[in-house]
Amino acid sequence: MTREEYLNELKSSIMSLTSDEQAEAIQYYSDYFEEAGDDEKVMRELGSPEELSKTIIEKFANALVDTKSADSDNEDDSDNNDKGSADYKRSIDALYFEFAKKDVKNLSMDFGAAEVVLIEGDKYSIETRGLPEEAINCYLNKEGTLVISNTRRFNLNFWSHNRRSRIVPRVLVTLPKNAAVEKFRIAIGAGKLTTRTLSFKCNSGNIDVGAGNMILDGIFGGRLDMRCGMGNFEFNGSVTGLVNLDCGMGSVRLNLKGNPESYSYDAKVSLGDFCFNDEKKSGVCKIYNNQKKENHFSVNCGMGSVSIKISE
Amino acid sequence: MVFTAGSALLDAVVLSVVSLEGTYGYKITQDVRKIMDVSESTLYPVLRRLQKDGYLETYDMEFQGRNRRYYKITSNGMILLDKYRSEWVLFRNGVDDILLGRHES
Numbered sequence: 381m382t383r384e385e386y387l388n389e390l391k392s393s394i395m396s397l398t399s400d401e402q403a404e405a406i407q408y409y410s411d412y413f414e415e416a417g418d419d420e421k422v423m424r425e426l427g428s429p430e431e432l433s434k435t436i437i438e439k440f441a442n443a444l445v446d447t448k449s450a451d452s453d454n455e456d457d458s459d460n461n462d463k464g465s466a467d468y469k470r471s472i473d474a475l476y477f478e479f480a481k482k483d484v485k486n487l488s489m490d491f492g493a494a495e496v497v498l499i500e501g502d503k504y505s506i507e508t509r510g511l512p513e514e515a516i517n518c519y520l521n522k523e524g525t526l527v528i529s530n531t532r533r534f535n536l537n538f539w540s541h542n543r544r545s546r547i548v549p550r551v552l553v554t555l556p557k558n559a560a561v562e563k564f565r566i567a568i569g570a571g572k573l574t575t576r577t578l579s580f581k582c583n584s585g586n587i588d589v590g591a592g593n594m595i596l597d598g599i600f601g602g603r604l605d606m607r608c609g610m611g612n613f614e615f616n617g618s619v620t621g622l623v624n625l626d627c628g629m630g631s632v633r634l635n636l637k638g639n640p641e642s643y644s645y646d647a648k649v650s651l652g653d654f655c656f657n658d659e660k661k662s663g664v665c666k667i668y669n670n671q672k673k674e675n676h677f678s679v680n681c682g683m684g685s686v687s688i689k690i691s692e
Numbered sequence: 693m694v695f696t697a698g699s700a701l702l703d704a705v706v707l708s709v710v711s712l713e714g715t716y717g718y719k720i721t722q723d724v725r726k727i728m729d730v731s732e733s734t735l736y737p738v739l740r741r742l743q744k745d746g747y748l749e750t751y752d753m754e755f756q757g758r759n760r761r762y763y764k765i766t767s768n769g770m771i772l773l774d775k776y777r778s779e780w781v782l783f784r785n786g787v788d789d790i791l792l793g794r795h796e797s
Contacts, residue, residue, distance in 0.1 A: 408717055408736050411761055415718030425732040435733045 383410075383419045386429055393433030396510045396549070405436055477518045478505040481556040485524030486563040487582075491571050492530040494549040498575040498596075501554035511549040525563070528553065555580050564601070568592040568611075584621075589613045589630065600637075608632050608684065623677050627652065627684035640690040644670050647679040647686075654679060655687040699738075702730065704776035706738055710748060711765040711773055720763065739763060747772055 381389075387410055394402050409426075416422045426432050484504055494511070506518050506528055517529045530549065557579055564585030566573075571592045578598030585604050587596070589611040596615045603621035606613065608630040616635045625632065636643075640657055646669045647654050653662040656677075661668055679686055702724075709715065709723045721735045742748045747769035752759045765773070 404740065405736065407761065408739075411716065412718050412721075414758070415716065415760075422732075427731075427733060432733050436737060 381423060383413050383423075386419075386423055387413075389429035390433055393430055394436055395512075397437065398512050399514060475508045475511070475513060475516060475518075476505065478503055479520055479526055480504070481559055483520060483524060484526045484559070485561060486526070487555075487561045488525055488527050488529075488563070488565040489553070490529040490565075490567040491551060491569070491573065493570040493592075494530055494551050494568075495571060496551045496553065496568065496573040498553050498555060498573070498578060500557050500576065500578055503554065503556055504559075505554040507552040509550045511551070515549075564599075564604075566594075566596070568594055587613070587615070606632065620675050623675070625677055625679045625686065627680070627686050628682045630684045632684065632686045634688045636688065636690045637692065638675070638690050639692060642673055643675045643677065643690050644673040645677040645679055645688070646670070647677075647681060649679075649681045651683045652681040653685040653687075654681050655685075657689060696729075700776070701780075702728065702734075702738060703742065704773065704780065706735070706742065707747065707765060707769055707773040707776065710763050711770065714751075714753075714762045714764045716760050716762050742769070 387406060390409065391402065391406055394405060397405070409432075413419055413422055481503055487504075504526060508516055511530060515531050517527060517531060520526050528551075530551070555578060558581075559579075560581040562583050564580075564582035565588075566585075567588035567590070569590040569592060573592065573594045573596075575595060575597045578596075579600075580598060581600045582604075583602040585601060587594070587604060587606045589608040591610045593612045594614070596617065599615065599617040601617065601619045603623060604619045605624040605626075606615070607626045609628045611630045613627075613630060613632045614635075615633070618637045619634075620638075625634075645656055647656075647661065647667070649661060649663060649666050649668070651664060653660070654668070655661070677688065679688075705724055705728060706720065709720055715723075717736070717739065720739065721732055724730060724735060725732075739748065743750060743763070747766055748763050749766055750761050750763055752761055754760070
């Protein structure tokens with residue numbers, strides 16, 4: 381292996397670090413080769429690029445986002461501290477943003493391939509680990525929409541199983557207690573999203589689960605559209621109005637609060653299972669309809685399984 | 693070496709090596725390895741951490757037609773090093789007392 385090959389391999393093994401951190405490490409080791417002179421000896425002593433990347437990453441990326449207890453920030457001074465714009469606090473490869481509760485009118489989150497935890501606190505805050513700075517967008521736009529998006533669609537390390545050094549980007553999002561927004565959007569690609577019990581309200585929104593896993597607990601909606609591709613989706617909360625629910629090959633379970641009498645559905649079931657309260661419908665290419673009520677589900681269930689339970 | 697060095701001692705040695713003169717990654721590694729049994733790959737994370745915490749800073753200087761990155765100690769680094777030095781004296785005296793049977797009068 382030549383020095384260039386070694387450094388290139390090192391570079392691709394530390395992609396989960398921020399770009400600054402990557403550049404620093406590469407600069408350091410190319411200097412190191414230069415000083416030492418004997419490339420082969422240096423490579424022998426440093427070990428394989430893979431091994432070396434582990435030493436580097438362990439030191440910088442191992443501080444995982446822990447589900448930090450929400451009551452650690454109980455003080456009521458949030459509104460004085462927070463200005464409308466994002467507050468950056470930067471440490472090694474971690475990014476942190478925060479926004480005041482009153483400034484956020486809409487919330488749009490798209491996490492791609494990441495591990496995400498939603499908890500409750502006293503303001504909106506976002507903490508990330510293992511995501512390069514240029515891959516995460518986090519800002520409040522003119523309309524008062526807080527946008528959080530991970531633009532890294534595909535993380536090489538994420539898919540590889542034989543690599544001990546793979547780092548899954550982690551995101552911890554705090555939503556203020558009893559927060560309410562107009563529009564709400566949450567999407568996850570191949571990632572995993574879980575929540576501690578929330579008390580979050582929205583007037584309308586959509587939920588999109590690609591190939592991942594999403595558990596939402598405590599979202600109280602008006603009209604929420606839901607789509608689940610190959611993933612698993614579990615939802616505890618409420619929905620009202622006309623709800624479109626699309627389930628490809630995945631599995632969807634809704635446990636809703638409300639009066640079962642005020643909900644109706646129509647369902648297109650191709651090969652999947654559909655269960656509404658205790659009515660079980662399964663079969664091939666069937667269409668079910670019942671009388672439209674004030675709250676209505678329009679379900680398209682491909683090969684997946686959909687279960688809706690409503691109780692007061 | 694039969695005795696393993698903890699990370700605080702490694703930090704202290706690195707700070708001390710850098711405090712003597714502006715020096716660079718490869719040389720620091722060689723200097724530290726003269727007295728401690730650490731692998732070549734451990735030094736970069738230590739240097740980077742000390743730099744991030746504000747105990748070391750870097751600057752680039754030309755050397756034989758290319759840029760070489762030098763490290764130097766900051767004033768906070770000096771304070772930390774002094775602390776390590778006095779801690780070390782206490783520790784060393786304690787170990788000497790027991791291990792070499794030297795008794796304080």
